[in-house]
Amino acid sequence: MSAPFALTEKQREANALLQSSAKHILLEGGSRSGKTLLLTRAVCARAIKAPKSRHAILRFHFKDCKESIGMDTLPNVMSRCFPQVPYSLNKQDWIATLPNKSEIWLGGLDDKDRTEKVLGKEYATIYLNEISQISYSARNLARTRLAQNVTYAHNDEIRQLALKMYYDCNPPSKS
Secondary structure, eight states: OOOOOOOOHHHHHHHHHHTSSOSEEEEEOOTTSSHHHHHHHHHHHHHHHSTTOEEEEEESSHHHHIIIIIIIIHHHHHHHHOTTOOOEEETTTTEEEOTTSOEEEEEESSSHHHHHHHTTSOBSEEEETTGGGSOHHHHHHHHTTBOOOOEEEETTEEEEOOOEEEEEEOOOOOO
16 A cells, blocks of 8 residues: 655645646656656646546657556556545556546657647646657647636536646756
């Protein structure tokens, strides 16, 4: 069984930023600082909050997204942060489906056919993992798919889920 989830002080600061009105949010930090876990957690929380919403977590290479997010971070986040929420992960298409019919699509931007399949949908959240590996033009293309209009209920009020684009990267070399 995984250890209970607790945010570090830096992660609490980053989490406050993720909950702000900012549409584009970049988290920068060293390897093993928890950026990927925190951003994947934010994507999952948004998917849980808004039924029938669609979210994408993308890397440059699909293989890296599948291995690091699909086979490690996503299952870890769901078991540690949302253990009460069952989900299924279709390992042919790499789409996680939640009980509220929200989906989290995992993909890569390294193959034309795969890119067209992933970017053939609209999303409420797009998370570009390891943004320094993704070209600016691929980022701009992905950004055009940040367009899904989704509502959710909150205290007997219907709200619009804000569109969010998340990015992470390791600090650049000082040289």
